[in-house]
Amino acid sequence: MEHAPETKSSETMERLLPGxxxxxxxxxxxxxxxxxxxxxxxRRPVTLGWVGGFAFFFGLLNLMLLAMAWLFIRGTGIWxxxxxxxxxxxxxxxxxxxxxxxxxxxxxxxxxxxxxxxxNSINRFAxxxxxxxxxxxxxxxxxxxxxxxxxxxxxxxxNTMGVWPQFRSPLLWDVFAVSTYATISALFWFVGLxxxxxxxxxxxxxxxxxxxxxxxxxxxxxSARHWKRYESAYVLLAGLAAPLVLSVHTVVSFxxxxxxxxxxxxxxFPPYFVAGAIYSGFAMVLVLxxxxxxxxxVQDMMTMRHLDNAAKVMLGTGLIVAYGYxxxxxxxxxxxxxxxxxxxxxxxxxPLAWSxxxxxxxNVLIPQVLWIRKVRLYPPALFCTSVVILFGMWLERFVIxxxxxxxxxxxxxxxxxxxxxxDYMTYLGTLGxxxxxxxxxxxxxxxxxxxxxxxxxxxxxxxxxxxHD
Amino acid sequence: MTNHGTGDEPKxxxxxxxxxxxxxxxxxxxxxxxxxYRRMDAYTPYPIEEIADAIGFEKTRVPLLTxxxxxxxxxxxxxxxxxxxxSAYPLNIGGRPLHSWPSFIIITFEMTILFAGITAxxxxxxxxxxxxxxxxxxxxxxxxxxxRDRFFLCIEAADVKFDVADTTRFLxxxxxxxxxxxxx
Numbered sequence: 305m306e307h308a309p310e311t312k313s314s315e316t317m318e319r320l321l322p323g324x325x326x327x328x329x330x331x332x333x334x335x336x337x338x339x340x341x342x343x344x345x346x347r348r349p350v351t352l353g354w355v356g357g358f359a360f361f362f363g364l365l366n367l368m369l370l371a372m373a374w375l376f377i378r379g380t381g382i383w384x385x386x387x388x389x390x391x392x393x394x395x396x397x398x399x400x401x402x403x404x405x406x407x408x409x410x411x412x413x414x415x416x417x418x419x420x421x422x423x424n425s426i427n428r429f430a431x432x433x434x435x436x437x438x439x440x441x442x443x444x445x446x447x448x449x450x451x452x453x454x455x456x457x458x459x460x461x462x463n464t465m466g467v468w469p470q471f472r473s474p475l476l477w478d479v480f481a482v483s484t485y486a487t488i489s490a491l492f493w494f495v496g497l498x499x500x501x502x503x504x505x506x507x508x509x510x511x512x513x514x515x516x517x518x519x520x521x522x523x524x525x526x527s528a529r530h531w532k533r534y535e536s537a538y539v540l541l542a543g544l545a546a547p548l549v550l551s552v553h554t555v556v557s558f559x560x561x562x563x564x565x566x567x568x569x570x571x572x573f574p575p576y577f578v579a580g581a582i583y584s585g586f587a588m589v590l591v592l593x594x595x596x597x598x599x600x601x602v603q604d605m606m607t608m609r610h611l612d613n614a615a616k617v618m619l620g621t622g623l624i625v626a627y628g629y630x631x632x633x634x635x636x637x638x639x640x641x642x643x644x645x646x647x648x649x650x651x652x653x654x655p656l657a658w659s660x661x662x663x664x665x666x667n668v669l670i671p672q673v674l675w676i677r678k679v680r681l682y683p684p685a686l687f688c689t690s691v692v693i694l695f696g697m698w699l700e701r702f703v704i705x706x707x708x709x710x711x712x713x714x715x716x717x718x719x720x721x722x723x724x725x726x727d728y729m730t731y732l733g734t735l736g737x738x739x740x741x742x743x744x745x746x747x748x749x750x751x752x753x754x755x756x757x758x759x760x761x762x763x764x765x766x767x768x769x770x771x772h773d
Numbered sequence: 774m775t776n777h778g779t780g781d782e783p784k785x786x787x788x789x790x791x792x793x794x795x796x797x798x799x800x801x802x803x804x805x806x807x808x809x810y811r812r813m814d815a816y817t818p819y820p821i822e823e824i825a826d827a828i829g830f831e832k833t834r835v836p837l838l839t840x841x842x843x844x845x846x847x848x849x850x851x852x853x854x855x856x857x858x859x860s861a862y863p864l865n866i867g868g869r870p871l872h873s874w875p876s877f878i879i880i881t882f883e884m885t886i887l888f889a890g891i892t893a894x895x896x897x898x899x900x901x902x903x904x905x906x907x908x909x910x911x912x913x914x915x916x917x918x919x920x921r922d923r924f925f926l927c928i929e930a931a932d933v934k935f936d937v938a939d940t941t942r943f944l945x946x947x948x949x950x951x952x953x954x955x956x957x
Binding site for chain 1 (some may be wrong): 781794796798802814815817818819820821822823824825828830833835836840843853854857861862864866869873876877879880882883884887888889890891893894895896898900903904905906907908909910911916917918919920921922955
């Protein structure tokens with residue numbers, strides 16, 4: 305080769321605003337990218353910090369198992385739910401977890417389709433986050449049925465009882481929406497992993513690890529023919545997953561909006577649920593990305609640019625959510641319905657008013673600090689804001705579920721909702737499940753997509769003359 | 774696999790050339806194709822669309838399969854709901870029609886996505902012949918770097934024009950850093 309491969313770097317580098325950091329800090333080559341990501345799993349010893357963190361979250365996970373065992377023995381009566389509030393924590397947590405998953409799909413599918421190169425370093429762990437969040441979400445409707453061992457009745461299959469599911473019910477739509485979402489997310493994640501597993505297979509020195517990664521890589525060899533079909537399938541999957549980002553939380557919102565309960569029966573629910581999902585999802589992405597880049601020293605791959613962009617997405621979706629709150633209030637007033645108006649007043653001034661005002665503070669007021677560039681570029685502040693948003697989004701679902709149910713049409717059927725320790729244990733337990741899975745994922749799988757990171761290196765590009773031959 | 778090679782002692786898979794840059798590989802692919810070679814494959818650590826075109830692989834059937842999968846999924850989703858709600862298990866809910874098509878749209882949509890997605894992945898793997906426990910290219914001593922930073926071109930012994938000495942000379946004339954024979 306006559307010409308050096310670096311000659312084209314100026315063209316492939318993106319245009320940067322003053323003070324903006326690039327998506328990949330300069331100095332990386334194909335070798336360094338591969339070696340760095342591989343070494344996190346295959347060369348780095350298990351640290352005490354990892355063990356400590358894993359043990360903590362494993363403890364939380366066991367709390368969930370304990371709570372669930374008691375639940376299976378005694379039934380859902382151990383929770384705070386009762387007529388009129390039949391939905392309580394289980395549905396609040398379900399909606400919260402499903403929402404968190406959405407950012408992963410947005411990053412991996414929609415940002416791929418619109419060719420946002422900055423997604424390449426955060427898509428893998430965001431997809432893992434989606435999978436684990438959907439798993440946590442799936443726990444709740446399952447155990448909320450009271451008899452989870454009969455949950456397969458939800459699926460249409462020929463049975464000796466001669467009974468079939470009711471397809472006009474939004475709860476059944478939800479079963480299909482969430483299970484499709486889980487399946488497509490898992491496929492997308494696995495397809496993305498395939499070439500990286502081959503890299504792991506080739507880089508592993510431990511024979512057992514080599515064999516396991518080899519089995520998972522299914523004989524991937526990077527053939528040009530394979531890559532072509534692979535890229536085709538990957539983009540198609542992204543195209544198929546993109547409408548799922550919008551549809552899953554829409555269907556979840558139908559669980560509420562299709563009913564006639566005041567406070568739920570509004571058309572603003574689908575778009576505002578979707579925006580809220582992406583809002584909380586990006587908050588979780590930051591809660592994971594900020595410690596990961598610190599502890600694993602990948603600041604050169606997950607740069608300030610990623611944090612900045614994620615913060616901007618949160619700011620944008622947060623404003624849509626705020627608009628949703630104001631429209632909810634406006635509809636209650638404009639509908640002329642006594643009951644809608646009462647639900648709003650009850651939310652703002654009733655016995656659970658604290659939850660409504662905390663929600664406004666956490667979700668609408670505090671996140672406005674993200675307008676300030678210094679906050680977006682200071683990871684600890686960004687981390688705290690993200691945690692606040694996650695709390696806020698949890699409260700949003702609490703307000704929607706509980707305040708609408710506890711006082712609806714007839715004052716004689718009003719009631720109050722207080723969560724029990726079993727409710728809290730189950731919720732904390734799913735946090736344990738989620739973070740345990742994340743801890744294992746980081747130690748066992750390439751948490752940054754290696755083959756897509758290679759595409760960001762100037763050396764990987766064809767030179768102009770070669771490409772036009 | 775039929776071997777049109779010279780028929781010498783060890784069965785050959787082909788002759789493999791190694792490159793350090795994508796440019797070098799692309800140039801070699803173009804040259805090989807111009808020289809009349811057809812049975813060849815290139816190996817790269819990341820997707821390069823031009824390489825697939827250069828070795829003569831321009832069209833994949835994955836999109837068509839996916840479309841078929843999606844249509845099948847949508848149809849079966851809708852028909853299942855129609856059959857269940859209208860004939861197998863009709864329930865009168867507030868006097869609404871049994872065939873309440875707006876209620877069926879969501880599951881039809883979900884089934885479309887599900888079937889299309891599964892078809893895309895299974896179709897891609899099947900067409901690629903994966904999972905594949907053994908492939909002769911892995912006999913190349915430095916093939917592990919194909920998943921790291923190196924680019925390989927293999928002209929297979931199954932090619933009509935293949936001749937060990939000629940093909941080796943041909944590949945040595947490109948910008949390859951190494952040319953080696955790989956056993957089948």
